[in-house]
Amino acid sequence: MIAQILAVVIFVVMFALIVSEKVERHIASMGCGALMLTVVFGFCMHSMTAVLETLNIRSIFTLDFWYHTGSAAETSAGINWETILFIAGMMVMVEGMGRAGFFRWLCIRIAKAVRYQVIPIFVTFMVMSFGLAMFIDSITVILFLAAVTVELSQLLKFNPVPMILSEIFCANLGGSATMCGDPPNIIIGTSLGYTFGDFITNTGLIAVISLVFIILYFYLCFRKELKQKPEDKETIVYPDPAGAIQDKRAFAVSSAIFAGAVILLVTHAQTGLTVASIGLMIGVVTLVAAGKDAVILLRKVDYSTLAFFTGLFVVVGGLEQTKILGVIADFIARISGDNMLLMIAIVLWVSAIASAFVDNIPFAATMIPIIKTLSQTVGVDLAVLAWTLALGTDIGGSATPIGASANVVGISVASRSGHLIGWGKYCKYAAPATIIVVFISMLCIYVRYCGIAG
Amino acid sequence: MERQLIISVGREFGSGGHEIAEELARRFDIPLYDSNLLECIAQERKLDGKLLGKYDEKPKNRLLYRKVKGFSNSPQENVANLQFQYLKKMAEEGKSFVIVGRCAETKLKEFPALVSVFILGRTETKIQRIVEKYHVLPAGAAQMMKREDASRKSYHNYHCQEKWGDSRTYDLTVNSSYLGVLGTADVIESYIRKRMEA
Numbered sequence: 001m002i003a004q005i006l007a008v009v010i011f012v013v014m015f016a017l018i019v020s021e022k023v024e025r026h027i028a029s030m031g032c033g034a035l036m037l038t039v040v041f042g043f044c045m046h047s048m049t050a051v052l053e054t055l056n057i058r059s060i061f062t063l064d065f066w067y068h069t070g071s072a073a074e075t076s077a078g079i080n081w082e083t084i085l086f087i088a089g090m091m092v093m094v095e096g097m098g099r100a101g102f103f104r105w106l107c108i109r110i111a112k113a114v115r116y117q118v119i120p121i122f123v124t125f126m127v128m129s130f131g132l133a134m135f136i137d138s139i140t141v142i143l144f145l146a147a148v149t150v151e152l153s154q155l156l157k158f159n160p161v162p163m164i165l166s167e168i169f170c171a172n173l174g175g176s177a178t179m180c181g182d183p184p185n186i187i188i189g190t191s192l193g194y195t196f197g198d199f200i201t202n203t204g205l206i207a208v209i210s211l212v213f214i215i216l217y218f219y220l221c222f223r224k225e226l227k228q229k230p231e232d233k234e235t236i237v238y239p240d241p242a243g244a245i246q247d248k249r250a251f252a253v254s255s256a257i258f259a260g261a262v263i264l265l266v267t268h269a270q271t272g273l274t275v276a277s278i279g280l281m282i283g284v285v286t287l288v289a290a291g292k293d294a295v296i297l298l299r300k301v302d303y304s305t306l307a308f309f310t311g312l313f314v315v316v317g318g319l320e321q322t323k324i325l326g327v328i329a330d331f332i333a334r335i336s337g338d339n340m341l342l343m344i345a346i347v348l349w350v351s352a353i354a355s356a357f358v359d360n361i362p363f364a365a366t367m368i369p370i371i372k373t374l375s376q377t378v379g380v381d382l383a384v385l386a387w388t389l390a391l392g393t394d395i396g397g398s399a400t401p402i403g404a405s406a407n408v409v410g411i412s413v414a415s416r417s418g419h420l421i422g423w424g425k426y427c428k429y430a431a432p433a434t435i436i437v438v439f440i441s442m443l444c445i446y447v448r449y450c451g452i453a454g
Numbered sequence: 455m456e457r458q459l460i461i462s463v464g465r466e467f468g469s470g471g472h473e474i475a476e477e478l479a480r481r482f483d484i485p486l487y488d489s490n491l492l493e494c495i496a497q498e499r500k501l502d503g504k505l506l507g508k509y510d511e512k513p514k515n516r517l518l519y520r521k522v523k524g525f526s527n528s529p530q531e532n533v534a535n536l537q538f539q540y541l542k543k544m545a546e547e548g549k550s551f552v553i554v555g556r557c558a559e560t561k562l563k564e565f566p567a568l569v570s571v572f573i574l575g576r577t578e579t580k581i582q583r584i585v586e587k588y589h590v591l592p593a594g595a596a597q598m599m600k601r602e603d604a605s606r607k608s609y610h611n612y613h614c615q616e617k618w619g620d621s622r623t624y625d626l627t628v629n630s631s632y633l634g635v636l637g638t639a640d641v642i643e644s645y646i647r648k649r650m651e652a
Contacts, residue, residue, distance in 0.1 A: 021516060139522065302523070405522045412525035415532035418501040420509065422529050423518060 003044035007322040010035050011366075014315055018359055025359070026304040029311030036318035045321070054078035054317035066277045079313040082190040082276040083183075084306055089279030090180070093257055094140050095300045096286045099293075100251040102258070103132075103144035104244035111152060116238055118158050118226050122166065123215060125149065129167040130211055133174030134181050134204075135262055138406035141171050146413035154417075155236050161419050162222035165429050168410040169214060169398050173437065175406075176394030177207035179275070180265055183309075184364030184393040186275065188386050191368050195269035202387045203394075206444045210395075210437045217436060221429055253289045257282060309361070316365045325366065329373035340380055344388050344445055347371065351392025352438050356399035364393045384449045391441045399434040401426045457650060458567035459484060459550040461642075462558035464610075464624060467602035468580030468587075468595070470635045471573035472554055477639040479552040482646070487541075488554040492533070495540050509533040511555055513608035534613055555606065559624055560614040569646050572624040573638065579631035625649075 010032050017028035041050040052058070056078035059065050065082065097103065110128055114120035125145060132141045146164045153160035175182030179189040179199040189199060245251045261282045264271070268278060287294040319325050336343040347367075354363050367389050375382035397404030401411055401423055407430075411421045461478055465471020472488065479486035487494075489510050496503030512530045519528035526532065538561045541553060545565045553562075559570035575583075577596075584595035610618035621627045626645055630638040 019517075021521060401527050402518070402520045408520045408522040408527040409525045411527035412522075412532065415527070415529060416535070418495065418499050418506065418536060420505055420529040420532065421527070 003040050004322045004324050006044060007036065007040050007318045007324055010040065011315055011319055014312075015358065015362065018362070024304060026308035026311065029308045029315060029362075031311070033311035033314030036315050040318050040322065047321075050321045054314055054321065056081060056313075056317075064274075066274055068272045068274060078317040079310055080187060080190055082274060083186045084309050086180070086186060086190075086275040086279030087183070087309070088301060088306055089281070089283030090137065090261075091301045091305075092283040092297055093254070093261060093286045094136055095297050096250070096290060097136075097254040097258060098140065098144070099246065099297075100254040101244045101246040102251060102254055103140070104148060105241050105251070106132075107145060107148035108239050108244055109241040111148070112238065112241055116152070116156060116236070118156055119219075119223070121152065122163050122222070122226055123219070125163060126166050126170040126215055126218065127211075129170040130174035130177070130207075133171040133406075134178045135258075135265070138171040138175050138182065138404070139409050141174075142168055142406045142410040143413065145171075146410045150413060150417045150419070151239070155238070158226055159419070160417070161414055161421055161425070162218070162225050162429075164410050164414045164419075165421070165426065166214075166218040166222070168404075168407050169218070169430055169433055170211065171406045171410075172394060172398040172404050173207055173210060173214065176391055177204040178265075182390075182394045183361045185390050187361070187365055188368060188390050190275060192372070192382065192386050194383070194386065196265045197269045198383070199390070200266075202383070203390050206387075206391060206441050209444060210440045213436060213440060214433055217433055218429070250290075254286070257286055257289065260285070312362050312365055316362070316369075319366065320369045325369040326373050329370045329377065332370070333374055333378050336378075338378065340384075340450055341446060343374065343378070343380060344384065344450070345442065347385060347388045348392040348438060348442055348445070351389055352396030352399070352434070355393045355396030356403045356434070360393040360397050360404065364389060367393075381449065384445065387449075388441075388445055391445075392438070395434060395437050395441065398437075399427070399431045458545075458548050458565075459646070459650065460545055460558075460562060460565060460568045461552045461646065462562065462568060462570045463552065463554050464559060464570070464572040464618065465555065466574045466580065466619070467599045467606070468584040469573045469575035470583060470630045470638070473635045474573055474630065474639050474642065475552050475554045477635060478642060478646075481639065481643055482550070482552075484550040484552060486552045486554070491537055491540060491553070491556065495536055506533055506536070510537075511606065511609055513605055514612055530609075531612075534609070538613075557610055557613050560616050569649055570624045570626070571642055572619060572621070572627045573630050574619065574627065575629060576631040 014028050014032035017023055018025045037051055037054065041047050041054070060081050106128070110124050111121050114124055129141055129145055145167050149160045149163045149167065153163070176185065177200065179185050179194065179196045185199060185203070188194070261278065264273060264278045264281070268275065287297060290297050332343065332346060336346055351363065351367065371385040371389055372382065374380060375385055398407065401407050401421070411426065414421055459482060463471055463475040463478070476486055489507060492506040492510055493503045495501070496506055509529045510533060514528040514530045519526065537556050541556065541558060541561060544551060545562050545567070550567070559568070562568045580599055581592055581595045584590065584599055585592055588595070588598070590598065607618045616623040626642065628638050628641060633641065
């Protein structure tokens, strides 16, 4: 009992520290992780087994960690090293792409392809934001996209705020479409043994349907604000996509590595390679191709995020070891009874609302053992709960300016150029869009997995 | 004026710091910047000055806004950074000016032309000044003073390591309650002229 209480206290303290920003979030999670290992597992439980299971180092030395011989399996509790290795590899690759000028080139190339007309840029940038975020972290996508949007807005004399708000939303939506699009999905996929193909044919399909509605929604919201003044067109000097490329060789190499990463991810169920193997491969290839610049790339890796994940997995492992999450799962099961529709609605809406205000990564990591227990005790298909959780956490983050990292970065880029976006302006457009997408997701899940049609 | 001169004036609410800054700007014949700094930025970048003004010299709300990898979505923080950049740009261009508040004593401390001053005052004198200026009752004036000073302190200490009102942060710290606006301006003027001769 004391171990359970202490585990909850440590978890709540970690969450409070992350929200308050009094200390860096990786320090909060690592510190609380250390407390969980020593105080809860050591002093209260006297369990070395719990410590070893949570550190989970043994998993790295198993074949299954690198290569799946059969169908993908659920990983054990504790630190999800597969997620950490994959994210580290992607960070190296994305850094290489950014240095070569890939993202800026792509943005300007697309703007040029639609002849620098504001409404077509608005629509294509939403689609590009969605597409890039399927494979690359949404912070990087928004960082480049929002910067180019501000630049184009100064040239073409339009307000960049509507476009940036739409790009942020589509980046978060794109992240929900694949296993590697958003950290909660990587954690869900690696913890529960789902593949890239599983995600794209389930959450991906729902995300694409939602994208169609969202493009229409944002178009109706912003079409008047984005009207271009025709008299300005003659005097504008348009940016050249080629000018964005810093180094032609590095550009070609990073584009090829990105294409390779996409192919490896799409086919990983067939090849048997795990995301840990793919992360390691693309990271190593990027470093080898970078030559002497490899040191710079390694220095740019966001180690604090990796440390944050590590500490977080330990804290959530503590909740799991002390069986607290089982209690929460039983509670949800009691409320919903054997009503699967109600259970899906609870998981979807609670995840979405929570993710609108708190970091969705710790939330998703905490919910995974809960949906596992729910599936075992109530007999609901685990996959359905997994897609519900992924969609709820990924989409819910779009509702408020603090819900997801991409929102913070996008708003910051706009604000640095003087285009301020407060809570009122942001929520006026993003909150209804979030509600629309959560409803579409709920409807799709009900129709497809619960047999409700017509 | 041939030699560059930048005077930063930090102030407690009700101390008359703003009037002293105006007087110094008049005596040295240099422009004064306070909230009008945002109008200059808005004009230059074709932005909505009124919207920027809403967040001028306001502390960040830590619960409502977040920071990710050095990117903050707080309008207060972003408006402050726009002002800091603009001040630095003017200082780098060799312009002379008086700047009221806006952490200028810290943000411009690398410029040799900077003279930083902090104006404080006795509580009773400050309340009296607030009552006369804003036509409020003394109790309301005291509350107003407390609120404004807390806001300025929070804003300053969020953006700077040096503490607001700490004498070690400024070149000169003066209590305006004894000499009034003109008398205090005389003292500061004389100090600045001596500094310029040195």
